[in-house]
Amino acid sequence: MNIAVLIKQVPVSNDVSVDPETHSLVRASSEGMINPADLNAIEEAMILKEQTEGKVVVFTMGPPEAEKALRDAMALGCDESVLLSDRCLGGADTIATAKPLARAIEKYGKFDLILSGALSSDGATGQVGAMVAEYLDIPHISEISAVQYDGADTIRAVKKYQGEEVVMEAELPALMTVCFGCNEPRLATLRTKRAAKNKPLETYTNAELQFDAEEIGIKGSPTIVTDSFSPERTRRAVMMTGTPEEMAAKIKELIEIEKGKN
Amino acid sequence: MKKKRIGIIGGGISGTCLGYHLSLYDDAEIIVFEKNTIGGASTAKSAGTVCLFDDSLKNRYWDVRLYGFESYLKMEAEEKGSAGFDKTGTLVVATNKEVESVIKTGIALAKAAGYTGEYITDKERIKEILPDINTDNILGAGYTEDDGYFDGTMISNTYAKKLQANGGTVKTGVEVTEVKVVDNKIKGLKTSEGIDYEFDVVVDCTGPWSKITGDMVGVDVPIWHTKAEAFFLCPPGKKLGYTFPVLKYPEFYALRAGDNIFICKSHLSMDLNNPMHAGQWDPDKLPATGGTDDYFIDFLLDQLDEKVPGIVDSGLVSSWLSYRAEPKDFWPVLGETTIEGYMVATGYGGNGVIEAPAASRDLAKLIMKGESTPLLENWAFSRLVEK
């Protein structure tokens, strides 16, 4: 089974603020890492690879520095990688991100399964996976916590939903988005890190992807960010006082409210 | 009694330890300014190894080492966990004659102070202590079971509590924005709260930020940054069946962190002329985790393959990068500067946890009594000023 994994490089720290004058983002650090849930997707891919043979190709779209995320993924066992990088792809919303990813997957080869993390730790839209599935015209199952494959032309997945586990089956090829924490991602070692430097990495620019300028990047994005601002509520806690009994009741109430939000 | 007003910039190990030692004087009025959290920046990334006879500090400064070690033992005895002591013992590996002789002298000093220590040449015994080691190409190893590593953040917070108990003040989340100097003499400082403070003495305890801090008063603090690149490794079997000691080689050191192993390039292996090792960077841009260079992976892989092959295939759990503040000669910078009343306690270069207690003890004496000590003279700011 050949598997494509879609990953995103996210900032190590969400410590980002907004310059009150220019409204541009001020990042505490520019360090990037693989989005945490994508590590769980890679782990699922590795488990399936060990079970079925075949190769795992990891895709990301981003600036040239996103190569680091691909190298890290290959240090975890992914065999090959593709970096979609072109200035004209920049500033894309989820639609204009999913389109090039879908085309890159089609161009690279035939895949039985496509995996991605369910949500990113920065934007957290949870959309790109399902959109890629739509552009590829294949079924998808989102936000799953386990995959089971028995060699047939279908694949099963478990989705946690409102206190239940729903077992589903999708016809291959299919796409699944994997929840953070659903497995324990393996770790790279010094040796696999070094080996990853020599694994294949292809870069796709729009010369390979062949989109019209209106289809991609800012131009191809139906939505645009017009402003950014710091939240009024800072992370400084709302302090509560009272008797132990009152505080115990308050804790209970707060947890109940959050749980009720589905 | 007119009190001496002292403002300390920086709430890491340097600032809190100095604040504590000053708070022992009745006529000291102390405020520590920390822009973030106590012991939360480079101190938090310190390995906290305060060992009886490793290579971190020359035997010439045995009293500095012993005073630091015993200060923390006392702290830990007063309240368990307050210095974060993990008594794992230390294994210092001799790869050449020179290192061997330094270790042997260190062991003699430790024993004279009442601690255990031995120089082992029986390679089977070395392997009993650290089964994953390769004993080829080594001469022997010094070992004691009495020491280990401490937690710099815990120590800083304990010092901060102690100095507050003694009447001092600690302000966290407050950044010093201006240091006021009139006629080449310190007047006070201004903070991000918008408050003006008057001080007789201001001490820069900002470590890697010292250049930036010095710029506020026009003092050029001659420090460079060297990179402390560290990894947390998860051993191949997830759990080691033995207590991993503090392990010291001239090139790197390692210690346990829970079931993981922390490993870091040693500071004396840094080359100030190598741009991969040293430079002037912005410590505010340091990420909490990550940031290590590729060369470090190659370096460590080669080192571990040769020296501790049993853990070379460990999983990389996380990594971090920290900046050490180093003057050209790798010794700290303490005491008076060219501005009257502006002092420094910086440049510990990754040895802050070891050196701060003795250095602060002496610096407090200088500030409060005007009396210098041999240690302060050796580590004086003036040694670095071009004549």
Add this chain to the structure above:
Amino acid sequence: MANGICVFAEHYNGNIETVVAELVSAAHFIKETTAEKIMAVVVSQDCETLIGQMGRLDVDEIYAVKTESDCAFQDDALSSVIADMIREIDPSSVLVPATITGRSVFSRVAAKLGCGLTADCTELLVGTRENGSYYIKQNKPSFGENVFVTIVTKEGCYPQMMTVRPGVYTPYEAKEEKVPEVKYLDIKAPASKVKVVEKRPAASNADSILAAEIVVVGGRGTEEEESFKLLKSFADSLDAAIGGTRPLVDTGFIPFEHQIGQTGYTIRPRICVSFGVSGAIQHTEGIKDTKLMIAVNKDEEAPIFNIADYGIVGDLNEILAKYLEK
């Protein structure tokens, strides 16, 4: 010309989700300025029951498609039906619950329609263009909750489609029942390539601090055996995993796998309740992206209060004991 505010009437097990009434509140707010109709779309085997539950939402029109089978979880088929419905209704905006189903189905709808989909909005405001036309300012958090951004669907691009976070708007409830105009659309669901095989009760996640939705974190203040027992009972009552900082791991009450912080794991639970954690950097670096974080500590200056949503200064033993009494 696109017109109308359309709300997706998400349902499960025969019930309209509460969040739908919340979105209707947002729709009424938009209507105050734009004076557009509010519409709801519902796709189900049993539309009548669901429509019956929407009597107090004060929506003007309900568009319904009756399917031959239960399409729950068949996001490929559902998205096809809904895309066709939206093409026919031609609303100016579509409000979707930011739920597992909402974002999954409407991501496909957005791709089919070539319109955008703004995720997880916490505030919707109406703006006016120079030509007098209205648009929706879609405010959403980013980078955890550290930044809020305003997203706008480009002029001429309809519908403006967005998911709205549950729990932000108060559910709408009109004083009187009103029967909205119901229009059944003749749209057929295509065959889905996904099917539900089985539903079973979810297993507990409490043994994994990474997978658990709720994590209870103990610090130095829970080192005593009595305190830890209380912490454990509290965690059990919530089916929560227990994480700890180094002092707690050093006691041996919890394994190293449950150590949180720079030397241990980074956890991202939805809910985190910490007891006796001071919040030095090694610990707080290990807890990220929580939706609710409550911290209990006896020291009101503890840095943990800088990252928590709610802080309680008090004795954790007393509070836990009272909590468990009930």
